[in-house]
Amino acid sequence: MKTLKIFLAAAAFLCFGFSRSYGGVLTADKDTLALYHFDEFYGPVDGKMAWTKDSGPNGLDMCYVNLTNGPTEGKYGKAIEFDKTKKQKILCSFKDKFTRAYKDAEAITVELWFYPTGNLDYECLFCQVGFPNAGFMVNWGEQAPGKNAWLQMRKVDGMDWHRLQGKLDPELAFNAWHHFACTWDDKKAQVFIDGALIAYKDLGPGEEINLSPADFWVGCRNGNEWFFSGKIDELRISRVVRTPEEIAASADRTPVK
Numbered sequence: 001m002k003t004l005k006i007f008l009a010a011a012a013f014l015c016f017g018f019s020r021s022y023g024g025v026l027t028a029d030k031d032t033l034a035l036y037h038f039d040e041f042y043g044p045v046d047g048k049m050a051w052t053k054d055s056g057p058n059g060l061d062m063c064y065v066n067l068t069n070g071p072t073e074g075k076y077g078k079a080i081e082f083d084k085t086k087k088q089k090i091l092c093s094f095k096d097k098f099t100r101a102y103k104d105a106e107a108i109t110v111e112l113w114f115y116p117t118g119n120l121d122y123e124c125l126f127c128q129v130g131f132p133n134a135g136f137m138v139n140w141g142e143q144a145p146g147k148n149a150w151l152q153m154r155k156v157d158g159m160d161w162h163r164l165q166g167k168l169d170p171e172l173a174f175n176a177w178h179h180f181a182c183t184w185d186d187k188k189a190q191v192f193i194d195g196a197l198i199a200y201k202d203l204g205p206g207e208e209i210n211l212s213p214a215d216f217w218v219g220c221r222n223g224n225e226w227f228f229s230g231k232i233d234e235l236r237i238s239r240v241v242r243t244p245e246e247i248a249a250s251a252d253r254t255p256v257k
Contacts, residue, residue, distance in 0.1 A: 025076045026111060026236045026250055032056040033101050033237040034092070034216070038071055038080040052080065052090065056236075058101040062092040062218065074233040075113040075177045082219040084123070084227035091223060092216035105239035107185035110138055111250050115177050115231035124226040125180065126235065127217050129154075135214050137221060138182055140228075146170050149198065151182045151191050155207060162207065166191045166199030177233075179251035183241040195251030197244065 028035045034056045041050035041064065054060040064080065066088045071078030082088045114125055122141040129135035139150040147168040152161050164182075172178065172193075181192040184203075191199040218235065219228045234250075242250075 026234045028056045028236075031238045031240040033105075033239050034058060034060045034235075035237075036062060036218075036235040037077060038074065038233055038235075039078040041070060054092075058097055060092050060097055060101070060216075062090045062216065064088070064090045065223075072231065074231065075115070076234055079113075079115070079231040079233035080218070081231050082228045084229040087220070087227055089220040089223055089227070090216075090218035102239060107183070107239065107241045108136070109181065109183045109238040109240065109242040109247075110235075111179070111181040111238075111242070111247065112235040113177050113179055113233040114140070114228075115233075116140065116174050116228075117230045122226055123228040124217070124221040125219070125228055125232065127221050128214050129217075129222050136184075138180065139226065140180070147172050149180065149191055149193060151184070151189060151199070153184060153189060162189060162201065162203070164189050164191055164199050164201045166193065168193060168198065177231075179247075181242070181247045181250065183247075185241050192244075192247050192251070195248040 025037075026035060034054050036052060037055055038052055041052055043051045050064050052062050052064055054062070066086050072081045073079065080090065110126055112125065116123075122139060125138045125140055127135065127137040129137060135154050137150070137152040139152065141148060141150075147170060149166045149168055151164040153164075154161055179192070179194050183190045187203055189201045189203065190197060215222075216237075217223055218232060220226055236250075
C-alpha cells in the first residue's frame with residue numbers, strides 16, 4: 001500500500017506539477033516550422049551578432065544583429081531585448097531550409113510573447129516579406145485613435161495587401177507581457193491578443209495570400225525600418241491554423257517556477 005501511495009504521488013506530480021510549472025511554454029510538434037525560446041546565445045557576443053537556437057525540427061537558427069547584451073529576464077526563462085535606437089534585430093536567412101520545411105503548407109500561425117516598453121510608433125514584431133511581392137508582417141503600435149495590432153498579408157496577385165487591424169484595450173499595459181497570435185489560410189485570417197480574438201477577416205475568391213518563403217526578421221521590417229523596443233519571448237511559427245483553444249493555452253499567464 002505504501003508503495004502504491006508513493007507511485008500515485010509521483011504520478012500526480014508528473015501530470016499536474018509539471019504542467020503547472022510549464023503551463024504556457026510553447027513546444028514543437030509535427031506542425032512546427034520554427035520555435036525560439038531565446039534562452040541562450042552561441043557564437044561571439046561582441047556587440048555585433050550572436051546566434052539563437054531553433055528548438056523546432058528544421059534547424060532554422062537566427063542571427064541577432066547589433067547585440068549589446070545577452071538574454072534578459074523573459075516571460076518563460078530568458079527573452080531577447082530590443083532597443084530601436086540601436087536598430088537591434090534578428091535575422092533568419094536559411095531560405096533553402098525553410099523552403100523545404102514549408103513545402104505544401106497552406107496555412108501559417110505565428111505566436112509570441114512581447115513586452116512593449118512604451119513610446120511606441122508603428123513597430124514590427126515579426127515579418128517575412130519576400131520578393132517578388134510575397135509575405136506578411138505582424139505589427140503593433142500606438143497610433144490615433146489608440147493602441148492597435150495589425151496583420152498585413154500580401155495578396156496572391158502580389159499587387160496589394162490584406163490589412164487586418166484590431167483595436168486594443170486603451171488600458172493595455174506597457175512594461176508588461178502580452179501574448180500575440182495570428183493565423184491565416186486561404187479562407188480566413190485572425191489576430192489574437194492575450195488569448196482573445198480581436199480581429200477576423202474572411203477571404204473570398206481571388207483574395208488568397210502569397211506565402212512564398214523568404215527571410216524571417218524579428219524586431220523590425222526587413223532589417224531597416226519599424227524597429228521594436230521591448231522584449232520578445234517564445235516565438236513559434238506553425239504550418240497550420242492553430243485553434244482558438246491552442247492559442248488560449250499558449251496565452252496561459254502562469255509563470256515558470
